[in-house]
Amino acid sequence: MNEVKVILFGLGAMGSHIAKFVLKKKGLKVVGALEIAKEKVGKDLGEVLGIEKHLGIQVIDDPNTLFFKVKSDIVIHAMGFYLTQVYPQIIKCVKAGINVVSTCEELSYPYYKFPKLAFELDKLAKENGVTILGTGINPGYLMDTLPIALTGPCINVKSIKVTRMMFSGNRRNSYQKKIGTGLTTKVFNQMIKDGKMTGHVGLVESICMIASSLGWKLSDIVELPPKPVITEKETKTTYTTIKSHHVVGLKSVAYGIKNGEKVITLQFVSHANVKKPYDSVTIEGTPTIHERIEGGIHGDLGTVAMVINSIPKVIKAKPGLVTMKDLPIPSAVAEDIRISME
Amino acid sequence: MNEVKVILFGLGAMGSHIAKFVLKKKGLKVVGALEIAKEKVGKDLGEVLGIEKHLGIQVIDDPNTLFFKVKSDIVIHAMGFYLTQVYPQIIKCVKAGINVVSTCEELSYPYYKFPKLAFELDKLAKENGVTILGTGINPGYLMDTLPIALTGPCINVKSIKVTRMMFSGNRRNSYQKKIGTGLTTKVFNQMIKDGKMTGHVGLVESICMIASSLGWKLSDIVELPPKPVITEKETKTTYTTIKSHHVVGLKSVAYGIKNGEKVITLQFVSHANVKKPYDSVTIEGTPTIHERIEGGIHGDLGTVAMVINSIPKVIKAKPGLVTMKDLPIPSAVAEDIRISME
Numbered sequence: 008m009n010e011v012k013v014i015l016f017g018l019g020a021m022g023s024h025i026a027k028f029v030l031k032k033k034g035l036k037v038v039g040a041l042e043i044a045k046e047k048v049g050k051d052l053g054e055v056l057g058i059e060k061h062l063g064i065q066v067i068d069d070p071n072t073l074f075f076k077v078k079s080d081i082v083i084h085a086m087g088f089y090l091t092q093v094y095p096q097i098i099k100c101v102k103a104g105i106n107v108v109s110t111c112e113e114l115s116y117p118y119y120k121f122p123k124l125a126f127e128l129d130k131l132a133k134e135n136g137v138t139i140l141g142t143g144i145n146p147g148y149l150m151d152t153l154p155i156a157l158t159g160p161c162i163n164v165k166s167i168k169v170t171r172m173m174f175s176g177n178r179r180n181s182y183q184k185k186i187g188t189g190l191t192t193k194v195f196n197q198m199i200k201d202g203k204m205t206g207h208v209g210l211v212e213s214i215c216m217i218a219s220s221l222g223w224k225l226s227d228i229v230e231l232p233p234k235p236v237i238t239e240k241e242t243k244t245t246y247t248t249i250k251s252h253h254v255v256g257l258k259s260v261a262y263g264i265k266n267g268e269k270v271i272t273l274q275f276v277s278h279a280n281v282k283k284p285y286d287s288v289t290i291e292g293t294p295t296i297h298e299r300i301e302g303g304i305h306g307d308l309g310t311v312a313m314v315i316n317s318i319p320k321v322i323k324a325k326p327g328l329v330t331m332k333d334l335p336i337p338s339a340v341a342e343d344i345r346i347s348m349e
Numbered sequence: 350m351n352e353v354k355v356i357l358f359g360l361g362a363m364g365s366h367i368a369k370f371v372l373k374k375k376g377l378k379v380v381g382a383l384e385i386a387k388e389k390v391g392k393d394l395g396e397v398l399g400i401e402k403h404l405g406i407q408v409i410d411d412p413n414t415l416f417f418k419v420k421s422d423i424v425i426h427a428m429g430f431y432l433t434q435v436y437p438q439i440i441k442c443v444k445a446g447i448n449v450v451s452t453c454e455e456l457s458y459p460y461y462k463f464p465k466l467a468f469e470l471d472k473l474a475k476e477n478g479v480t481i482l483g484t485g486i487n488p489g490y491l492m493d494t495l496p497i498a499l500t501g502p503c504i505n506v507k508s509i510k511v512t513r514m515m516f517s518g519n520r521r522n523s524y525q526k527k528i529g530t531g532l533t534t535k536v537f538n539q540m541i542k543d544g545k546m547t548g549h550v551g552l553v554e555s556i557c558m559i560a561s562s563l564g565w566k567l568s569d570i571v572e573l574p575p576k577p578v579i580t581e582k583e584t585k586t587t588y589t590t591i592k593s594h595h596v597v598g599l600k601s602v603a604y605g606i607k608n609g610e611k612v613i614t615l616q617f618v619s620h621a622n623v624k625k626p627y628d629s630v631t632i633e634g635t636p637t638i639h640e641r642i643e644g645g646i647h648g649d650l651g652t653v654a655m656v657i658n659s660i661p662k663v664i665k666a667k668p669g670l671v672t673m674k675d676l677p678i679p680s681a682v683a684e685d686i687r688i689s690m691e
Contacts (some may be wrong), residue, residue: 028504123505149503152678159658159679160490160651162370167497220680222688291680293654301639308636309502316501336494336678337501338562339634345563 008345010036014105014127015052016096017067018042020181021027021110022308023056028311029083030062034344035164035318039077040066041087051072070096074103081318084109090121092126096259097139101131106141108344110310114211116151116330118219119228129328135290138324142317144309145171146209149280150327151216152331155255155287164292166220169213172196173303175256176244176279184332185247186277187235190254197233206233207275210261212269218263218331223270230261244279255279316340319347334343350687352378353660354421356437356447357394357558360384360408362523363452363652364427366477370653371425372404376686377660381419382408385428394546412438416445423660426451430550432463436470439481443473450659452652456483458493458554458672460561461570471670472632480666484659484673486622486651487513488551492615493558495672496630499640506563506634510614511555513628515645517598518586518621523586528619529577532596537577547574549617552603556613560605565612571625578620586621658682661689 012300013035015026022042029035038279040052042114055194067073082100086093090113100107117125130138139149150169158164175183189193197206211230218225238255241248249255256278263271284303290296318333331337340347352506355377357368364384382394389397394406394616411416424442428435432455442449459467472572474481483489492511500506517525529537529546540546552572556627560567580597591597598620605613626645632638662676673679 020522053432100480144502152501153498156495157681158681159494160486160654161681161683162647162650162654162657164681164683173493191581221683222677222685223683263434294650295644296646297643299641299643301641302637304638305636308504312451312635315504331678333677335675336498336562336673338497338674339503339506341500341503341506341563341565343564346566 008348010034011081011328011348013037014041014073014077014079014082016041016070016082018047019053019085020179021307024179024307025083025085025206025311025314026052027058028315032344033342034313037062037064038079039062039073041068041073041152042066043068053119055063068321070099074099074105079105080322081106081108083314084111085142086111089274090110090114090124094124098131098300101135101137101139104135104136104137106321108314108321109141110314111141112143112146112208113212115143115146115209116216117141119211119215125328131333132328133326136326138321138326140317140321140330140334141327143311144304144306144313145211147297147313147331148309148337149286149304151265152337155217155220155332156288156336157288157296158221158295160291160294161296162293164290166268166270166291167217168289170274171276171303171330173277173306174280174281174284175277176278183244186253186256187246188244188256188279189247189249192235192237192254195254199232206257207259207277210259210273210275213273214261214263216330217271217333219261223265225263225265227264228261229264229287231259233257233259234247236280238280249279254278312339313337319344322348350690352376353664354378354380356381356383356415356419356421356424357425358383358412358424358442360389360397361427362521363632366399366423366508366521366649367427367653367656368394369400370657374686375684379406380421381407381415383412383415384408385410389396401490409605412441413690415443417445417672421447422664423448423450425656426453428453430454430547432456432459432466435673436466439470441472443477443479443481444476446479448479448663450656450663451483452656453483454485454528454550455554456487457485457488457551458558459483461557467670474670475668478668480663480668481670482659482663482672482676483657484645486648486655488554489509489655490666490671490679491646491650492552492627493555494679497559497562498678499630500563500632502636503632503638504635506632507634508610508612508633509559510631511629512561512616513618513645514626515619515648516543516623516626517619520606521649522588525586528598529596530598530621531589532587533593534577534579537596549601549619552601552615553616554640555615556603556605558570558654558672558674559613564609567605567607569606573601575599575601580622584621591621654681655679665688
């Protein structure tokens with residue numbers, strides 16, 4: 008079997024991180040790289056990634072030109088949270104007849120916020136015989152796929168609570184910035200209010216995926232604005248030094264409501280003072296399940312893995328827009344990816 | 350949408366347990382019941398289940414007669430561990446054009462022990478346009494599906510260790526008997542040696558499912574004979590009172606070996622002196638994952654749930670023999686099962 012030919016679409020913080028692992032993965036072959044940031048366009052991929060190797064792949068900014076020149080099996084798309092922003096890019100891949108796995112948070116379960124776009128994407132994917140998936144560690148796994156899979160042995164489910172308690176102090180700078188690290192409370196709240204900072208994107212998507220899997224019709228989904236977490240003493244991270252009484256990170260909570268009850272509670276906590284990170288899922292039902300991953304799962308590594316591990320499943324899936332709940336159970340590609348393609 | 354019509358095939362301990370929940374599940378309709386035990390044949394299903402209700406469904410012993418008279422969407426098959434024993438029964442369902450979800454342990458991943466039977470089942474299922482699945486809590490979930498799903502966020506995996514630490518003292522009598530509860534060590538070991546007691550069936554199937562999901566080619570699979578766990582003091586269970594120095598349960602271990610390394614270790618411990626039951630998965634890799642379900646998952650309830658929750662996925666799957674790793678992620682049917690059929 009031939010190597011799986013990959014085009015990298017997006018070489019920002021997450022895209023570059025994924026790219027380095029893709030280059031190392033047996034059975035994957037990078038055949039092209041797309042990026043819109045002017046300082047990266049025209050350079051060799053190796054240079055853009057900061058690795059000591061000329062890869063012979065020039066980063067270009069026009070998808071159609073690349074798709075015309077180079078044949079590929081899948082695009083790894085890492086261009087941001089918002090579906091309305093990245094939608095035109097995904098369309099181009101689909102129209103070129105290429106499968107897409109994207110880190111776009113809102114694509115992980117787009118049917119609630121963007122029913123029309125989701126319908127269009129599905130239709131277009133089917134017309135072009137390709138599959139589209141949005142995935143990542145969260146949304147995509149820890150607060151949706153895994154909790155859903157944990158309801159498998161339940162005869163009934165009353166409620167689900169998922170908590171992600173993350174240590175942020177060693178994450179990439181763009182991530183620490185995204186959660187307000189180092190700001191004052193005032194600036195934090197103002198930036199949230201002005202939409203200049205969003206905190207974590209994906210809780211609503213995760214809630215909808217869980218509800219859909221279980222057959223729950225929710226009456227409401229409530230996402231509270233992220234709250235700053237304040238440090239009492241100066242805290243050092245890989246990104247910055249946070250003064251006392253400044254923001255070390257944030258806490259976000261969202262609920263899925265059914266018959267007036269909070270049947271789904273997602274709690275996302277990420278800051279530089281978390282001493283014991285964990286990911287936990289509690290399912291109240293028959294039976295009740297208390298599940299916990301001690302130490303949690305590192306977000307960036309997890310997202311890289313979710314993207315790469317999804318490639319065989321996306322290529323093998325029937326055409327259309329799919330979500331993690333539609334695909335076979337996630338699994339690591341532990342060997343050459345071609346073995347997982349069989 | 351019409352109710353999903355179910356035929357119950359097998360009304361032993363597990364089959365009866367499943368039956369009671371099937372009868373209560375919205376959207377499912379029991380349309381027939383099969384059993385070979387003479388004392389049950391000819392009686393009303395309600396009477397056989399020991400519930401205070403005449404159900405108007407006579408238990409019969411001939412599948413073909415029932416399949417000719419009654420149309421159904423799926424057979425819930427609970428007739429034992431061994432594929433060679435239940436194979437003729439499953440064939441009859443398939444030839445009658447009915448989907449099958451079975452608790453048969455060896456059917457959960459039959460490709461290793463029974464490649465020829467698995468091929469035949471798959472072929473026959475495809476010819477008849479139906480889907481066959483073997484599932485349950487274990488094999489089917491705790492020592493295969495869940496550990497596999499936990500590798501999803503891993504870039505690489507060095508080894509997987511799964512431990513099921515179960516309290517057996519409140520399980521159904523047939524289960525407690527199966528694990529040697531109350532025997533002397535001598536009788537326990539003799540019964541194991543003579544094949545009169547098997548302990549847990551499914552470790553080999555779980556190992557093969559994990560290896561296949563990850564793309565590992567194992568050089569060997571080693572299943573050690575179950576070892577008795579001895580109590581120091583008298584122990585009471587719902588089944589019996591165990592004298593001191595007698596068997597309270599057992600411990601089974603199996604390994605999947607690759608390049609001389611134990612890459613998969615499954616440890617199944619079940620006895621009446623377990624104080625803190627749990628199910629745990631440790632994945633050594635990038636990242637390493639330590640997952641734990643405190644209190645464990647009750648085996649009988651879990652198996653009932655896995656069977657019922659699989660029904661929509663089996664009916665919607667494309668025809669053939671499938672295993673849990675081929676289906677979409679497991680999920681509870683929290684409402685009327687017809688919602689999950691949409």
